[in-house]
Amino acid sequence: MHALLSDIRLVVFDLDGTLVDSVPDLAAAVDTALADLALPMPGEAKVRDWVGNGSRILMERALEDALGEAPAAAFLDTAHERFLSRYGEAPCERTRLYSGVGEALAGLAASGRRLALVTNKPAAFIAPILRATGIERYFGMCLGGDSLPRRKPDPLPLMHVAKHFDVAPAHCLMVGDSRHDIAAGRAAGFRTLAVPYGYNHGEPVAASRPDEVVESLAELV
Missing domain, CATH: 1.10.150.240 (Putative phosphatase; domain 2)
Known part of the structure; x- marks a missing residue:
């Protein structure tokens, strides 16, 4: 496992630009x-x-x-x-998993860590995409941008997930591709990890100063 995961019990993922190219x-x-x-x-x-x-x-x-x-x-x-x-x-005709995502999710789940999904996409589209890409089974909770009163970069969705799983923020990791993911994770007291291949409005996500950047999520396991 990646060193950043040493005492992490809950890993929260963004969807678009992190797990799937939608x-x-x-x-x-x-x-x-x-x-x-x-x-x-x-x-x-x-x-x-x-x-x-x-x-x-x-x-x-x-x-x-x-x-x-x-x-x-x-x-x-x-x-x-x-x-x-x-x-x-047609929400998932051409949407595909990024390389390394399947291995990462399987490895993290096998390690006993809880996994959740927090996206700004409307909640109605989450399940069809997760089913189509074969990763629905890994997530114990999924929140969309309309699931709660506020969405990322507000920390509310991440705090909600941590409370649901009864995991202190210090033992949670936010994984995303944009400055909004990093800002939300930092504000919630999570550690943060970024991937550089997603959607960040043309800016390098490293400029948001996540705790770590990995080229592929497979590096986590």
Whole structure:
């Protein structure tokens, strides 16, 4: 096991950009939602820099790019509902696990550590993706961005998970790909570990000063 795990009892993972590359499906839903509204489609490259703060902010960024200005709240509501509908039609057709994820989850579970998932993605999409990628069985709790009143980078979801498993924050680890994951983990009193391959708005996640960075989650086990 990685040295950072020496007295860790609970490991909390982010989903998009950490365990799975979901951008191809997210981008397809953004493109079709905007096309439904007679707006230009941004394409996958742009969407890859917009994800990580939840679906509503994703659509706000997409609309601002398409319109050249901040969208009106009512129009954003309409576009967001359109995105949710389109994404719900095919949330995991092209979403794939990153290399090393399966080995890491299996090894951590076999070691007796508890595993949880905290994502800013709407909760309704979590189970379909976990089932499609074959990793649903590893997680004792999964929280989406709409599961609690506040989401990452607020520490509330992480504190909620730690309390659920009755594990002190000092014995918890947050694993993610973005500054929001690191900020949430630090604020909750967790140790933090980052992967550099995910979605961090074009910035190196190491700049957020996580406790450790690994190139692959397989390095954990």
